[in-house]
Amino acid sequence: MQIKAFYPKCVSWERGVVTVFKDFIATLTGEVKKLFMNTIVIAIGVGILSTVFLLSDIPESVPDLVPYAKSAAMAGWLTAVVLITLAVTWAKCGELGAMLRYALSCIPRVAARLGFPNLIRIRGAGSGGNRLSRSLGPGLPSLSLLPAAPAEVAQDQRTGAGYARRVLAAFRRCGLAQPKDGRKEGMVQVVSYQAGPAATRVTVSLPDGFRLSQLKNASEDLCAALGAPTLQVVGGRRAGTANLIIGNHKRLPVYLRPSLEHSDFEKHLERAVLPFLVGVDDVGEPIFSDLVRVRHLLAGGATGSGKSWWLNQLLVTLLLTKSPSELRLVLIDPKKVEMAAYHNTVHTLSVATEVDDAVEILKNLVVEMDRRYKVFKDAGCRNIQQYHKRHDVSTMPYVVTVIDELADLMILAKKEVEPIIQRLAQLARAAGIHLVVASQRPSVDVVTGVIKANLPSRVVFRLLSQADYSTILNENPNTSLEGGGDGLALIEGQHGLIRFQGAGVGGDEDDLERVISKLNDFWRNNSKFAPAKVSLLENAAAVHADTVSVLAQTPLAQPSGSPQARPDSKGERTKMPTVSEEPGKQVFVLSPAASSGQAANVATIPMDGEGRSDLVNVPDLPEPDFDEFEEDDTLLQLKQLIAQTGETRADKLRDMLGVRKARLHELMQRLVAEGWLEPPPPNNPRASYRLVVSMEESRRQ
Numbered sequence: 001m002q003i004k005a006f007y008p009k010c011v012s013w014e015r016g017v018v019t020v021f022k023d024f025i026a027t028l029t030g031e032v033k034k035l036f037m038n039t040i041v042i043a044i045g046v047g048i049l050s051t052v053f054l055l056s057d058i059p060e061s062v063p064d065l066v067p068y069a070k071s072a073a074m075a076g077w078l079t080a081v082v083l084i085t086l087a088v089t090w091a092k093c094g095e096l097g098a099m100l101r102y103a104l105s106c107i108p109r110v111a112a113r114l115g116f117p118n119l120i121r122i123r124g125a126g127s128g129g130n131r132l133s134r135s136l137g138p139g140l141p142s143l144s145l146l147p148a149a150p151a152e153v154a155q156d157q158r159t160g161a162g163y164a165r166r167v168l169a170a171f172r173r174c175g176l177a178q179p180k181d182g183r184k185e186g187m188v189q190v191v192s193y194q195a196g197p198a199a200t201r202v203t204v205s206l207p208d209g210f211r212l213s214q215l216k217n218a219s220e221d222l223c224a225a226l227g228a229p230t231l232q233v234v235g236g237r238r239a240g241t242a243n244l245i246i247g248n249h250k251r252l253p254v255y256l257r258p259s260l261e262h263s264d265f266e267k268h269l270e271r272a273v274l275p276f277l278v279g280v281d282d283v284g285e286p287i288f289s290d291l292v293r294v295r296h297l298l299a300g301g302a303t304g305s306g307k308s309w310w311l312n313q314l315l316v317t318l319l320l321t322k323s324p325s326e327l328r329l330v331l332i333d334p335k336k337v338e339m340a341a342y343h344n345t346v347h348t349l350s351v352a353t354e355v356d357d358a359v360e361i362l363k364n365l366v367v368e369m370d371r372r373y374k375v376f377k378d379a380g381c382r383n384i385q386q387y388h389k390r391h392d393v394s395t396m397p398y399v400v401t402v403i404d405e406l407a408d409l410m411i412l413a414k415k416e417v418e419p420i421i422q423r424l425a426q427l428a429r430a431a432g433i434h435l436v437v438a439s440q441r442p443s444v445d446v447v448t449g450v451i452k453a454n455l456p457s458r459v460v461f462r463l464l465s466q467a468d469y470s471t472i473l474n475e476n477p478n479t480s481l482e483g484g485g486d487g488l489a490l491i492e493g494q495h496g497l498i499r500f501q502g503a504g505v506g507g508d509e510d511d512l513e514r515v516i517s518k519l520n521d522f523w524r525n526n527s528k529f530a531p532a533k534v535s536l537l538e539n540a541a542a543v544h545a546d547t548v549s550v551l552a553q554t555p556l557a558q559p560s561g562s563p564q565a566r567p568d569s570k571g572e573r574t575k576m577p578t579v580s581e582e583p584g585k586q587v588f589v590l591s592p593a594a595s596s597g598q599a600a601n602v603a604t605i606p607m608d609g610e611g612r613s614d615l616v617n618v619p620d621l622p623e624p625d626f627d628e629f630e631e632d633d634t635l636l637q638l639k640q641l642i643a644q645t646g647e648t649r650a651d652k653l654r655d656m657l658g659v660r661k662a663r664l665h666e667l668m669q670r671l672v673a674e675g676w677l678e679p680p681p682p683n684n685p686r687a688s689y690r691l692v693v694s695m696e697e698s699r700r701q
């Protein structure tokens with residue numbers, strides 16, 4: 001019985017020692033594990049043999065051996081007891097355990113000094129923290145750069161243990177676990193439990209004749225008996241078991257570090273090229289994915305729902321696992337502050353905070369994609385993975401492009417942005433360019449059919465209405481998310497909708513900035529992994545001087561408001577810079593981090609008669625002809641905007657729609673004529689319009 005108090009995860013005596021021991025062994029790896037196991041086996045073997053020897057009649061004939069046998073028996077049993085105690089103490093969260101852990105935590109450092117890095121592997125527990133940490137591979141930063149989960153998070157262990165202890169009593173109270181003839185056989189037994197941020201999974205064994213459906217029918221009674229907010233019964237993984245998913249009263253914060261310390265992540269790293277954490281499930285099991293596998297991602301969620309935190313843990317995971325010679329980041333940050341911490345990192349290739357710059361960068365990415373296809377064609381490769389088998393990764397690093405707010409781009413430059421995103425989404429994966437796009441507003445004018453069709457993997461956080469969930473997921477999840485990182489994911493390669501809790505890099509933005517700064521220092525000081533020149537065009541220039549040539553180191557991409565990017569007098573945006581010294585060639589600027597002070601790289605690409613680059617034989621996608629429908633389109637957009645947001649103030653709508661005052665006035669008049677809006681009273685023309693149709697009706701229309 002005492003074992004439960006000693007090690008709360010053990011809810012049954014029989015399995016107690018085995019569970020603790022397994023936990024401990026799982027924290028060791030390679031040579032240490034072998035050494036530990038072999039020592040115990042040998043110690044127990046010596047103990048058994050010498051004891052048997054002493055208990056037999058043999059010592060009478062060889063009395064000289066008795067003292068040796070006694071010493072061997074003592075040494076054997078003592079060693080076994082000490083090592084097993086060490087294992088139990090290690091796994092237990094106690095004072096002695098903490099001291100031992102501290103002493104042992106010095107081993108990797110000492111080992112690293114002696115030239116044996118990564119001697120000890122740490123398996124992340126659901127509650128994380130308090131364990132030895134290590135890097136994710138040779139030459140990669142240590143996970144100790146990430147903040148450990150605070151003690152509060154260990155509370156999930158206690159909540160879980162509490163539920164596990166009370167489950168049998170709840171069964172009895174519901175008349176589900178009466179001992180037959182006073183015997184415990186044939187009763188439901190608790191096998192194990194796993195505590196997570198939102199729920200605890202208690203696995204119970206079902207005795208013969210006890211059906212799962214019986215348990216399902218009793219789930220409400222059990223829930224009430226436990227005093228839990230929710231309880232769900234599902235079949236267990238092993239035959240004859242069932243899982244009770246018992247909701248916690250309070251969702252606990254999730255930190256990134258324990259998930260990356262989890263042994264599953266180590267396995268995932270062996271397969272994944274651009275690994276990231278989707279989140280943890282209800283019971284704290286991490287869900288990992290690979291950006292290369294999912295191609296591109298679309299993340300939607302109302303303001304404050306957790307998009308940026310989610311993007312941060314994705315970016316930090318990439319910075320922890322990929323050197324700047326393997327990965328470069330392109331950041332489109334219309335809110336200017338959301339990704340400010342990354343603006344100067346070594347990995348960052350380019351940053352845009354203005355819509356104009358963003359459009360330029362996206363266009364340049366298309367050019368880069370085209371160039372890469374041409375390089376593949378010449379090298380006889382089909383994609384970047386094949387190319388990397390024959391060439392160093394740094395000659396063509398992966399490029400992850402993050403757009404923190406798609407709505408800003410779509411409202412002000414839909415005409416340009418939508419086809420570019422479509423083209424990149426369709427073709428860029430093979431070229432090692434991936435998009436991660438976030439949007440506050442999943443309305444159909446932002447997350448259009450074209451965008452959805454091309455970004456099939458989606459992550460959704462709390463949204464304002466069920467219609468919004470349906471817009472982004474194409475199905476109604478019949479549930480509402482709670483915010484603060486509570487999310488649903490529809491990930492290519494994973495079955496159905498997955499509910500998850502997003503992880504925070506730390507407890508707040510300061511933690512995040514500290515981590516990014518430490519990571520940046522790590523990579524900056526690591527000359528082995530110099531950032532790949534994405535002056536990617538530069539590398540290509542060496543190979544394909546005839547088609548691509550780097551002209552010069554020139555100033556950064558034109559800031560918005562520069563003559564090239566500023567809207568012209570008709571309110572239309574000017575085209576990409578097309579000035580070239582050489583006739584028939586077009587100049588593209590691939591700018592480095594705007595604030596890094598690095599120079600931009602300019603390349604000339606041969607153009608055909610129609611002004612298209614002739615680099616690759618990539619099928620041209622039809623350019624949608626928006627002009628024909630522009631009139632009605634803008635009106636429709638305005639209607640959708642009002643229907644989604646309920647906003648009727650002219651200045652706000654003008655900002656959101658990105659049209660001029662006169663144009664908006666014209667459109668508002670049409671809505672008045674159609675009976676949608678009531679104009680402001682003549683004596684107060686500055687007042688807002690009033691929505692006449694109901695919000696419900698406006699959405700239907």
Ligand SMILES: Nc1ncnc2c1ncn2[C@@H]1O[C@H](COP(=O)(O)OP(=O)(O)OP(=O)(O)O)[C@@H](O)[C@H]1O
Pocket residue numbers: 253254301302303304305306307308309310338440484485486501502503504
């Ligand atoms: N995974 C998480 N765990 C705990 N708290 C979270 C998590 N995600 C978000 N939060 C909380 O919610 C706040 C807002 O999150 P975040 O900045 O990511 O929202 P957002 O969706 O990007 O909003 P906006 O669209 O306005 O930029 C955070 O400051 C944090 O307090």
Ligand SMILES: [Mg+2]
Pocket residue numbers: 307308309338
């Ligand atoms: Mg945000």
